[in-house]
Amino acid sequence: FRMAEADLEGYVKIVRSYRPRMLFGYPSALYRLATFARTRGESLTDSGIRAVFTTGERLYDDQRGAIAAVFGAPVANGYGGRDAGFIAHECPAGGMHLSAEDIIVEIVDGTGGRVAPGEPGEIVVTHLATRAFPFIRYRTGDIGILDDLPCSCGRGLPLLKDIQGRSTDFVVAADGTVMHGLALIYVVRDLPGVRAFKIIQESRHRIRVLIVPGTGFAASSRERIIRGFRERLGSMVEVLVETIPEITGEKSGKFRYVVSHAPEAAP
Numbered sequence: 001f002r003m004a005e006a007d008l009e010g011y012v013k014i015v016r017s018y019r020p021r022m023l024f025g026y027p028s029a030l031y032r033l034a035t036f037a038r039t040r041g042e043s044l045t046d047s048g049i050r051a052v053f054t055t056g057e058r059l060y061d062d063q064r065g066a067i068a069a070v071f072g073a074p075v076a077n078g079y080g081g082r083d084a085g086f087i088a089h090e091c092p093a094g095g096m097h098l099s100a101e102d103i104i105v106e107i108v109d110g111t112g113g114r115v116a117p118g119e120p121g122e123i124v125v126t127h128l129a130t131r132a133f134p135f136i137r138y139r140t141g142d143i144g145i146l147d148d149l150p151c152s153c154g155r156g157l158p159l160l161k162d163i164q165g166r167s168t169d170f171v172v173a174a175d176g177t178v179m180h181g182l183a184l185i186y187v188v189r190d191l192p193g194v195r196a197f198k199i200i201q202e203s204r205h206r207i208r209v210l211i212v213p214g215t216g217f218a219a220s221s222r223e224r225i226i227r228g229f230r231e232r233l234g235s236m237v238e239v240l241v242e243t244i245p246e247i248t249g250e251k252s253g254k255f256r257y258v259v260s261h262a263p264e265a266a267p
């Protein structure tokens with residue numbers, strides 16, 4: 001999906017001439033196309049599009065608004081793993097319904113145990129319908145939250161809310177075990193006095209934790225981080241806890257809580 005200005009101009013022409021009823025794409029790509037059309041003063045609301053489907057990334061509210069305004073159609077976001085097929089579809093009432101007839105979706109913590117509804121965790125998928133290739137507890141690497149409230153549309157399918165996408169790298173223990181970054185996030189997140197944090201694994205044997213401290217962050221908090229990380233990564237791993245005034249986002253604009261430079265952590 002090439003997105004240079006000349007390409008965008010071409011896409012606008014294609015939309016005008018082919019008059020598709022539906023448009024599919026990544027949220028960021030369609031958003032770029034929409035803002036491009038808007039700055040050119042081009043309206044595509046009369047181009048015949050009835051609905052815009054996005055998938056592959058998180059759809060932010062401002063993206064949804066801009067896409068809907070430029071194309072004059074509602075935007076429905078779907079969620080699917082890169083390899084795991086479609087997992088959830090958005091209904092007109094805005095709920096993200098799991099395709100629960102043929103898949104089982106679990107939200108698990110860093111050790112693989114299920115978390116309660118409303119708690120964030122890694123999205124793990126089991127497909128019941130695929131015969132060719134079994135998908136059993138496939139780990140998507142994405143973070144999501146199961147909603148315990150029914151959708152206002154009346155469909156009984158359970159809801160997935162707040163899909164964070166691959167906001168977290170995997171980390172590698174000293175013995176080579178690869179684990180989800182959540183295993184470390186849980187150690188830091190629930191400590192008192194942590195306003196923001198970022199975990200940077202420099203190698204299997206060295207990891208840095210950047211903390212923006214608030215009131216209540218104490219020497220004992222530091223001790224608990226070091227102890228918790230060593231329990232998971234190995235007792236000899238060097239854990240550096242640094243306090244800083246602010247954490248900046250990635251160049252990509254995505255915020256990642258855990259970044260690993262250990263080569264084994266590549267998914």
Ligand SMILES: [Zn+2]
Nearest residue numbers: 091095151153
């Ligand atoms: Zn619904």
